[in-house]
Amino acid sequence: MLKFYKSAFIVTFLACCGGFYLGGLAGLWAVLILSVLEVSxxxxxxxxxxxVLKTWGPLWRKRFLMWGMxxxxxxMRLVFPLLIVGVVGHLSPWGAVELxxxxxADYSKLLISAHPQIAAFxxxxxxxxxxxxxxxxxxxxxxxxxxxxPLTKMARFTEVFVLxxxxxxxxxxxxxxxxxxVAAGVIGLIVFLVVETIGSLMEGxxxxxxxxxxxxxxxxxxxxxxxxxxxxFSFDGVIGAFALSSDIFIIALGLGVGAMFxxxxxxxxxxxxxxxxxxxxEHGAFWAIxxxxxxxxxxxxxKVPEAVTGxxxxxxxxxxxxxxxxxxxxDARTQSPVG
Numbered sequence: 001m002l003k004f005y006k007s008a009f010i011v012t013f014l015a016c017c018g019g020f021y022l023g024g025l026a027g028l029w030a031v032l033i034l035s036v037l038e039v040s041x042x043x044x045x046x047x048x049x050x051x052v053l054k055t056w057g058p059l060w061r062k063r064f065l066m067w068g069m070x071x072x073x074x075x076m077r078l079v080f081p082l083l084i085v086g087v088v089g090h091l092s093p094w095g096a097v098e099l100x101x102x103x104x105a106d107y108s109k110l111l112i113s114a115h116p117q118i119a120a121f122x123x124x125x126x127x128x129x130x131x132x133x134x135x136x137x138x139x140x141x142x143x144x145x146x147x148x149x150p151l152t153k154m155a156r157f158t159e160v161f162v163l164x165x166x167x168x169x170x171x172x173x174x175x176x177x178x179x180x181x182v183a184a185g186v187i188g189l190i191v192f193l194v195v196e197t198i199g200s201l202m203e204g205x206x207x208x209x210x211x212x213x214x215x216x217x218x219x220x221x222x223x224x225x226x227x228x229x230x231x232x233f234s235f236d237g238v239i240g241a242f243a244l245s246s247d248i249f250i251i252a253l254g255l256g257v258g259a260m261f262x263x264x265x266x267x268x269x270x271x272x273x274x275x276x277x278x279x280x281x282e283h284g285a286f287w288a289i290x291x292x293x294x295x296x297x298x299x300x301x302x303k304v305p306e307a308v309t310g311x312x313x314x315x316x317x318x319x320x321x322x323x324x325x326x327x328x329x330x331d332a333r334t335q336s337p338v339g
Contacts, residue, residue: 004268008260015253030245031254038258040310047285050269072259076231078252104246116300117184122232123296124188130290143283169297284320288313
């Protein structure tokens with residue numbers, strides 16, 4: 001098992017050295033805590049990644065693991081927050097960097113002020129990911145039959161349902177923030193549909209495949225899907241990280257280590273065939289994604305601790321693993337010859 005995490009431990013050591021260099025023992029501690037928080041909040045991301053990559057060939061798996069890592073660490077956890085601050089503060093990219101270095105408090109204030117828009121984008125995108133998995137009329141295997149089977153009948157109203165959630169959430173926003181909030185959510189919906197279309201156009205579709213597999217066939221479309229998914233998972237983590245450190249480089253190091261372990265977990269799940277062994281694990285991960293999307297909408301009105309988010313995801317995945325093991329035992333009893 002350790003072979004899957006060799007590179008992650010190497011990156012952890014280098015990141016800890018960087019954290020100590022930048023902030024002494026406090027910087028080192030912040031890197032370690034942030035990496036643990038990122039892993040605890042993103043295990044469901046690793047499961048979804050594995051469920052996607054299991055249908056990919058070795059070439060595109062390698063490309064995702066090779067290209068996805070620098071994009072996840074430097075792009076989504078360092079560059080993207082800088083771009084958000086630049087837009088919110090009407091600053092140039094370099095101006096945002098200078099603000100982050102010279103006045104971390106002002107930088108974090110600007111980034112936190114953009115939380116409702118970030119939550120609207122990420123919540124909408126993740127809600128579409130969640131619903132596209134469950135609202136699929138061709139889906140044959142169900143975990144929670146009492147709710148998943150009826151959900152498939154709503155497949156034609158997915159976009160309408162998500163937009164309704166967005167508008168309901170916006171109705172509780174101050175009048176001055178409603179338009180920007182809804183616009184961010186609509187952009188999240190458009191990004192999902194664009195990524196889905198790119199995947200369909202470049203790779204084609206299979207009438208017998210699930211909705212999820214149509215979106216995430218190997219190729220540029222699938223790679224974009226996974227990167228935007230990772231970004232949506234990391235938004236709240238980036239903002240919450242400022243409670244531990246105001247240094248954007250320490251935050252990037254800590255969250256980057258967490259992202260590296262998520263990639264390692266993804267690889268382990270693939271190589272060990274965990275997705276096949278635990279038939280409902282994928283379902284649990286997508287239920288966790290739905291919960292995270294709901295929490296993003298709720299979090300624009302009420303503070304939701306990161307620990308609650310991580311606990312809900314862990315419970316969903318834990319329940320899925322337990323149900324899978326129970327189903328496997330029942331199958332074994334059914335198939336075993338009667339003496």
